[in-house]
Amino acid sequence: MGKPIMADDGQHRTDAAGEKVPLKRAERDLVALGILVAAIFLFIGTGSTVLTGIARSWIYGVGSPDVLLTNALILNIALLIFGWRRYAELQTEITQRRKAEENATRLACTDALTGCLNRRSLDDAIAKLVDDAAQNGDEVAVLMIDLDKFKRSNDLLGHKAGDAVLVETARRIETQMPARSIVARLGGDEFICAAIFTPGGESAIERLAVRINDALAEPIFSGVLRAEVTASIGIAVGSSGAVHSAAHVAQDLLHRADLAMYQAKRRGRNRFAWFEPSMEKELRFRSELEQGIRDGLKRGEFVPYYEKQIDLETGEITGFEMLARWLSPRHGIVSPDVFIPVAEEIGLIADLSEALITLALTDARAWDPRLTLSVNISPVQLRDPWFAQRLLKMLVAANFPPTRLEIEITETCLHENIAVVRSLITSLKNQGIRISLDDFGTGYSSLAQLRTLPFDRIKIDRSFVSTLARSADSASIVEAISSLGRGMALPITAEGIESTEVLSALRRFGKFKGQGYLYGQPASAAEVRRNLAEQGLLIGPLPDSAAPEIPSTRIA
Ligand code: C2E
Ligand code: CA
Ligand code: CA
Numbered sequence: 001m002g003k004p005i006m007a008d009d010g011q012h013r014t015d016a017a018g019e020k021v022p023l024k025r026a027e028r029d030l031v032a033l034g035i036l037v038a039a040i041f042l043f044i045g046t047g048s049t050v051l052t053g054i055a056r057s058w059i060y061g062v063g064s065p066d067v068l069l070t071n072a073l074i075l076n077i078a079l080l081i082f083g084w085r086r087y088a089e090l091q092t093e094i095t096q097r098r099k100a101e102e103n104a105t106r107l108a109c110t111d112a113l114t115g116c117l118n119r120r121s122l123d124d125a126i127a128k129l130v131d132d133a134a135q136n137g138d139e140v141a142v143l144m145i146d147l148d149k150f151k152r153s154n155d156l157l158g159h160k161a162g163d164a165v166l167v168e169t170a171r172r173i174e175t176q177m178p179a180r181s182i183v184a185r186l187g188g189d190e191f192i193c194a195a196i197f198t199p200g201g202e203s204a205i206e207r208l209a210v211r212i213n214d215a216l217a218e219p220i221f222s223g224v225l226r227a228e229v230t231a232s233i234g235i236a237v238g239s240s241g242a243v244h245s246a247a248h249v250a251q252d253l254l255h256r257a258d259l260a261m262y263q264a265k266r267r268g269r270n271r272f273a274w275f276e277p278s279m280e281k282e283l284r285f286r287s288e289l290e291q292g293i294r295d296g297l298k299r300g301e302f303v304p305y306y307e308k309q310i311d312l313e314t315g316e317i318t319g320f321e322m323l324a325r326w327l328s329p330r331h332g333i334v335s336p337d338v339f340i341p342v343a344e345e346i347g348l349i350a351d352l353s354e355a356l357i358t359l360a361l362t363d364a365r366a367w368d369p370r371l372t373l374s375v376n377i378s379p380v381q382l383r384d385p386w387f388a389q390r391l392l393k394m395l396v397a398a399n400f401p402p403t404r405l406e407i408e409i410t411e412t413c414l415h416e417n418i419a420v421v422r423s424l425i426t427s428l429k430n431q432g433i434r435i436s437l438d439d440f441g442t443g444y445s446s447l448a449q450l451r452t453l454p455f456d457r458i459k460i461d462r463s464f465v466s467t468l469a470r471s472a473d474s475a476s477i478v479e480a481i482s483s484l485g486r487g488m489a490l491p492i493t494a495e496g497i498e499s500t501e502v503l504s505a506l507r508r509f510g511k512f513k514g515q516g517y518l519y520g521q522p523a524s525a526a527e528v529r530r531n532l533a534e535q536g537l538l539i540g541p542l543p544d545s546a547a548p549e550i551p552s553t554r555i556a
Contacts, residue, residue: 032090036083042076113163114170116191117184125182126194126250132180133196134240140249141205142194144234144257145173145212148269150189153227164222165229172215176208192254197237209233209272217270230270234261259283290346292328293339297352301327304360305522309374309493312507312514317537319372321408321515322360323522324352344380353381354394361398363525368537374406376438379413383420388427395431402432408459410438414449425453436493441477450488458485462496462516469501482509 050073053065109121117125126142133140147169154162166189173193174183181195193212197205216231236256240249256275259282264273296302306320326334343349357375364373381387395402407428413421425435434456441461450458460481467474478494485492494506497516506512523531532538 032083032086035079036087039076039079039083043073043080046073046076111170111185111187114167114185116170116174117182119184119186122182122184122186122192123247123250123254125184126192126253127246129180129182129194129196130238130240130246130249130253134246137199137239138196139199139201139237139239140194140253141197141201141208141235141237142192142253142257143205143209143212143272144236144254144261145191145193145216145231146233146261146265147189147216148230148232148265150229153229157222157225157227161222161225161227165220165227168220168222169216169229169231172218173212176211176215178208192257194253199239202237205235205237206272209235213270213272232261232264232269233272234258234264234275235272236260236275286342289339289342292330293326293343293346293348293352296326296328297348297355300355301329302352302356303327303524304356304363305524306360306363306528307515307522308519309372309513309515310519312494312503312512317371317535318513319374319404319406320364320367320528321374321522322356322376324356324376325522340378344378349378349380350384350387353378354390357391358394358398359525361394361400363528364404365398365400366529366538367532368539369401369404371532371537372404372406372434373400374408374436376408376410379410382409382413382424383417385420388424388431391428391433392431403434406434406436406457408436408438411440411442414453418449418453422453425455429454429456441481447484450484450490455490457491457493457513459493459495465494465502465506465516466496466498468505469499475505478506479509482512486510 046069050065050069053063054070056062057064109117111118126140130140147165150162150165153165166185169189169191170183170185173191177183177193178195181193183191183193185191195208212233213231216229220227220229234257236253238249238253238256240246244252256279259279260273260275263276263279264271267273303325304322305325307323308317309319309321310316311318324336324340326336326339328334340349343352353375360373360375364371377387384390391407392402395405409421409425428435435454436457436459437450437453437455438459439461440458441464458481460478464474464477464481468478482492484490491513492510493513493515495515497503497506497514497518499518502516503514503518506514529538
C-alpha cells in the first residue's frame with residue numbers, strides 16, 4: 001500500500017489515484033505534531049551553532065555568522081511558529097468537536113422541553129441505577145407519575161401554558177428527588193423518577209411520593225394564567241439478583257410502576273399506589289375483556305334490554321329505557337358498567353352504541369306508538385360532530401319517528417366542551433328528539449348550565465331515590481330537585497324506585513315519571529314483547545330476533 005502524500009496545505013493528501021482528499025483528524029493531528037517536533041529538533045541543531053556565531057561576532061567582534069545557517073534558523077523559527085499555531089488550532093478544533101458531539105448525545109438523551117431524560121435513555125439509566133444499587137445490596141424505587149386531567153387544562157389554557165406546566169412539574173419533581181436519582185419525561189404528561197434506597201425503605205419512598213404529590217398540587221402560574229394539576233403515582237421497588245439482569249429488572253419495574261399508577265388513578269387520583277401482584281391478573285383480565293368486546297361486537301353478542309318507564313300518577317307505561325347487555329359466552333350476562341367504559345377507552349363505543357340503537361329502533365317499532373324509547377349516549381359520542389347526522393340516518397333507515405326517541409346524557413358530559421354539547425342538543429331537538437339530563441345530582445352541574453341548555457327532562461339519580469325512605473339527606477335532595485324542576489318547568493323522572501315506601505314518599509314531592517325494580521328488572525326484547533302483547537300494547541307480530549343463548553353466570 002502506497003504512503004499517502006501530503007498536499008501543501010496541510011489539510012489534504014493526494015491518494016494513490018492522484019486525487020486530493022482531506023486528511024482525517026488523527027492524520028492532521030499527526031502531521032502538525034510532526035512539523036512541530038521536526039522544527040524543534042532543527043532549532044536545537046542550527047540554533048546552538050548560529051546563536052553562538054552571532055554572540056561571538058557581537059561581543060568579541062570576531063568573525064561573522066554564517067548567512068546560510070542564519071537564514072535556516074529564521075526559517076526554522078517561522079516553521080516553529082507555524083507548527084505551533086497549527087497544533088493549537090487543531091486542539092481548539094478537537095475541543096469544539098468533542099463539545100458538539102457531547103451536545104448531540106445529550107440532546108438525543110434528553111427531553112427537549114423539560115431537560116429531563118427522555119424515553120430513549122430511560123431504560124439504560126434505570127438499568128445502570130439497578131446495577132449501582134446492587135453493588136451495596138440496595139434497591140431501586142421507580143415512581144411513575146402521571147398528571148391528572150392535564151389534557152383538560154392544556155385545552156383550557158392553551159399549549160404554551162401547558163408546556164409551562166410540564167417544565168414546572170419536572171422542576172418540582174427534581175427538587176424532591178434524593179441524591180443518586182433520575183427523572184425522565186416519557187412524553188405527554190408522564191414522568192418517571194427512580195432512586196436508590198436501602199432495603200426496607202418503604203416509608204422513605206412513601207414520604208417521597210407524598211412530597212411529590214404535595215409539590216405538584218400547588219398551583220402553577222404561567223403569566224396571568226393559573227393552572228392546577230395533581231398527579232397519580234405508581235410505585236414499584238426491586239433489585240437485580242442472581243437470576244435477572246439489570247436491564248430485565250428495569251423493564252419489570254417500569255411495567256409494575258405503570259400498573260400501580262393506573263390503580264392510583266382508579267382510587268381517585270392525586271395519590272400514590274404500590275404495585276401489587278394482583279394488578280398483573282387484573283391487566284390480563286382487562287386485555288381479555290377488550291378482546292372479548294371486539295369479538296363480541298362482530299358476533300352480535302351485545303343486545304338491548306329494556307326498563308319500563310311509568311307515569312307515577314296513572315301507573316301506566318310511558319316507554320322504555322334501553323340498557324345494553326353483553327351476552328358473553330365466557331362471562332354470562334355482563335353489566336354495561338363493566339364494558340361501556342372499556343368500549344369508550346378502546347374507541348368502540350360509537351360502533352357498539354349504534355348497533356344497539358339500530359336493534360332497539362326495530363324492537364320499538366312494534367310497540368304501541370305512544371311508547372317512547374330512551375337511549376343512553378356516552379360523552380365520547382357527543383364529541384363526534386357527525387353524531388346527530390348519524391342518529392338521524394338510523395331513524396330514517398328504521399322508519400322510526402324522532403318524536404318517540406329520547407336521548408339521555410349524563411351530567412358529566414356538561415364538563416366537556418359545553419359549546420359542542422349545546423350545538424348537538426340543539427340540532428337533535430330541531431329534529432324532534434327529546435333530551436334528558438341523566439343521573440342528576442351526582443355531577444354538580446350548575447343552575448346556569450341547566451338554564452342555557454334546552455333539556456326536556458331531568459332524571460334524579462337512583463342513589464337518592466332508592467334511599468329516599470330511610471335517609472333524610474336523600475329526601476331533602478329529592479325535594480330540592482323537585483322544586484327546581486317545577487321552577488324551571490322541567491318534568492322529572494325518578495329512577496331506582498325499589499319499594500312502595502319510596503313510591504309513596506316520592507308522591508309527596510310532586511308529579512313524576514318513574515322507573516325501578518318495583519316495576520320489574522330490565523328485560524329482553526322478547527320478554528318486553530310478550531309483556532306488551534298481554535296488555536294490548538303491541539301493534540303487530542314481529543319475527544323473533546335470533547337472540548344468542550344466555551349463559552347462567554353473571555359478572556357485574
Ligand atoms: P343508568 O342510565 O342510570 O341506568 C339505570 C341503571 O340502574 C341500570 O343499570 C338499571 O338496571 C339500574 N336500575 C334500574 N332500576 C333500579 C333500581 O330500582 N335499583 C337499582 N339499584 N338499580 C336500578 P345498568 O343496566 O347496569 O346500567 C348502568 C349504566 O350503564 C346506565 O346507568 C347507563 O349510564 C349505562 N348504559 C347502559 N346502557 C348503555 C348504552 O347503551 N350506552 C351507554 N353509553 N351507556 C349505557
Ligand atoms: Ca340512563
Ligand atoms: Ca341514570
